[in-house]
Amino acid sequence: xxxxxxxxxxxxxxTGLLTGIxxxxxxxxxxxxxxxxxxxxxxxxxxxxxxxxxxxxARTIVPHDKLDDAAYALVIKAVDEGALNDDHVRxxxxxxxxxxxxxxxxxxxxxxxxxxxxxESSEFFQTTRLKTLQVLYATPMAYAYFGYxxxxxxxxxxxxxxxxxxxxxxxxxxxxxxxLPI
Amino acid sequence: MxxxxxxxxxxxxxxxxxxxxxxxxxxLTRRGIKxxxxxxxxxxxxxxxxxxxxESFNQLTWLDTRTQSGDWGVAxxxxxxxxxxxxxxxxxxxxxxxxxxRLQPWELRARTTYGAVAGTSLIDWxxxxxxxxxxxxxxxRRMGVTRRNDVPGLPASNNFKVMHAAAMKLGYKQVHTGxxxxxxxxxxxxxxxxxxxxxxxxxxxxxxxxTLYTEIPDAEETGNLDLRVQSTATRIEHGxxxxxxxxxxxxxxGREQRQAARVVCVAGNSIETTRLLLLxxxxxxxxxxxxxxxxxxxxxxxxITGFVWGIFDKPIYFWxxxxxxxxxxxxxxxxxxxxxxxxxRMELVALDLPTLPLVGLPYGWGRDFAxxxxxxxxxxxxxxxxxxxxxxxxxxxxxxxxxxxxGLPVAHIHVDEHPNDRALRKHAQGQMVRMYxxxxxxxxxxxxxxxxxxxxxxxxxxxxxxxxxxxxxGQTHDIDNLFISDGSLLTxxxxxxxxxxIVALALRQAEYLSEQMKAGHL
Numbered sequence: 001x002x003x004x005x006x007x008x009x010x011x012x013x014x015t016g017l018l019t020g021i022x023x024x025x026x027x028x029x030x031x032x033x034x035x036x037x038x039x040x041x042x043x044x045x046x047x048x049x050x051x052x053x054x055x056x057x058a059r060t061i062v063p064h065d066k067l068d069d070a071a072y073a074l075v076i077k078a079v080d081e082g083a084l085n086d087d088h089v090r091x092x093x094x095x096x097x098x099x100x101x102x103x104x105x106x107x108x109x110x111x112x113x114x115x116x117x118x119x120e121s122s123e124f125f126q127t128t129r130l131k132t133l134q135v136l137y138a139t140p141m142a143y144a145y146f147g148y149x150x151x152x153x154x155x156x157x158x159x160x161x162x163x164x165x166x167x168x169x170x171x172x173x174x175x176x177x178x179x180l181p182i
Numbered sequence: 183m184x185x186x187x188x189x190x191x192x193x194x195x196x197x198x199x200x201x202x203x204x205x206x207x208x209x210l211t212r213r214g215i216k217x218x219x220x221x222x223x224x225x226x227x228x229x230x231x232x233x234x235x236x237e238s239f240n241q242l243t244w245l246d247t248r249t250q251s252g253d254w255g256v257a258x259x260x261x262x263x264x265x266x267x268x269x270x271x272x273x274x275x276x277x278x279x280x281x282x283x284r285l286q287p288w289e290l291r292a293r294t295t296y297g298a299v300a301g302t303s304l305i306d307w308x309x310x311x312x313x314x315x316x317x318x319x320x321x322x323r324r325m326g327v328t329r330r331n332d333v334p335g336l337p338a339s340n341n342f343k344v345m346h347a348a349a350m351k352l353g354y355k356q357v358h359t360g361x362x363x364x365x366x367x368x369x370x371x372x373x374x375x376x377x378x379x380x381x382x383x384x385x386x387x388x389x390x391x392x393t394l395y396t397e398i399p400d401a402e403e404t405g406n407l408d409l410r411v412q413s414t415a416t417r418i419e420h421g422x423x424x425x426x427x428x429x430x431x432x433x434x435x436g437r438e439q440r441q442a443a444r445v446v447c448v449a450g451n452s453i454e455t456t457r458l459l460l461l462x463x464x465x466x467x468x469x470x471x472x473x474x475x476x477x478x479x480x481x482x483x484x485x486i487t488g489f490v491w492g493i494f495d496k497p498i499y500f501w502x503x504x505x506x507x508x509x510x511x512x513x514x515x516x517x518x519x520x521x522x523x524x525x526x527r528m529e530l531v532a533l534d535l536p537t538l539p540l541v542g543l544p545y546g547w548g549r550d551f552a553x554x555x556x557x558x559x560x561x562x563x564x565x566x567x568x569x570x571x572x573x574x575x576x577x578x579x580x581x582x583x584x585x586x587x588x589g590l591p592v593a594h595i596h597v598d599e600h601p602n603d604r605a606l607r608k609h610a611q612g613q614m615v616r617m618y619x620x621x622x623x624x625x626x627x628x629x630x631x632x633x634x635x636x637x638x639x640x641x642x643x644x645x646x647x648x649x650x651x652x653x654x655x656g657q658t659h660d661i662d663n664l665f666i667s668d669g670s671l672l673t674x675x676x677x678x679x680x681x682x683x684i685v686a687l688a689l690r691q692a693e694y695l696s697e698q699m700k701a702g703h704l
Binding site for chain 1: 234236328335336339340343344347359376386498501502535539547548555556621
């Protein structure tokens, strides 16, 4: 088996590369600079094949069909970084990915779901699920995709930017609400 | 800002700078009493508050290890985070959403109102509603609470428009934007709410009351406050006469220090307050300080909470606007015909994007789980805030097997739900589902119980010293100069969010404490 390498050796080793191109017309294309829509994640602990399996796993855990791979790639990047710095995490991830079976990344979603269902209670699945939610939904791509506008203080809050712009229900009487501040 | 000597035994030492400790520090210092305020966390400011949700969580949250057990949902869904409160100057008033309802008179007479309920340790409060109301009035003026004292309510947000319309469909009458310690207009030198929706990340406007930028700077201006940040109390010492006389703490460098004290007031949120009392065991007090009754840590309450989300076919943008600016109060009554005693409020809520799937939705993954998040723009949200009943076995204790960075046992939290708790939650969830369906929700999601933020009990006030830890002033039954000054005091939880009550009790305790000191009793 692999002997744990000193950390500095890991830092200068690229173990794989995950790449993709942002699909034109996707929400992400709107925020990706022109002509720079190709992306790459240099891996430090995972191989390219392992990263591809993990990508398929993340897309099965929370499938958002039109959310670009580039957003999910940040999950892979975070998992890879976590694996680099912690022997136990690396072992768990690598063994977990191996356990998904050959060709996992190219199997249809129903089959991938069935594989994951069987390992749902494992540490590998649970930590990967958590990391996927923590990272994916905090990315600017996810914000753009789901419409979340996020931080508002620098823009004066939502007071003048639609906090009360819903008009398909009756307005709330003043006695149950309050005046807009001047 | 003053600096007092470690050997200065004329100071009052307050442990914790949140709603209770921060308010008490201001009240004592403005009366000329020297205060050393120990705060385990560091000091943030309006400028330094992070507006990146995950980063903010790490900036403000008490993340030191706790362990837990019991059959409550939190043990299953959030095993490593049983409670969610702050570790920073200002304590949990930095991340609170500022809801300030009052406890109602019958809630203070819980045992009398509800009668004997098997499997609970219900008692009545040792203070009268009239007595508490005097201090509620002072607290509300101090904090600038909306819809009190001619302070206008906050305007209605999109999320509240849905809640209001839904509540009208079910015939509810007491539905409004809430009694909030959030400025609806400029007040007390602080600006008004600009509807950021970032209440939980620390209000960068300072429109939301927090001891961080109200009571604590006011106390500093008196010249009687010595605030020591990143200072973690580990033990309260006592003399041969049994009176406390010093607090041992770890300073910013982790060095052990000993601050002498004339009185000690513990305000570390129920969890750490309990832990500190238990860690302070001695040959004279082998079960911990103020624990001759065995009640320290017991009767821990957390309130029945939980999310309900409605998915609509049009956008709501529920994240825009003050998080909790909406409430339905009609169910905050005691009507046993509903199948439970005690009441609950329904309060407005929204969650930022990473937090919704992490905390707000029932555990899940796959296409159905993702489809809820696909509807993020179209969600409306409500939160249950109901009374949970005290139980002797629901308690904070020391975990003999897990130690902190200083080698001290961490707090262990055990909660078994009472059938009344479950019945109340089920009723509330049922009403909320009916409401959203009545205004056309495509689907309603009943979410989990999040980590507890409304930690109360555990060192409760009681008329009979056998039933609790302190008298009606928060003075421990066992030790005259040891006080509890946070939510641990609440005899029962009621259905009101606890902060206003904590502040009212701190204001009242400060009066008593200073009178007792002046009279030479302390």
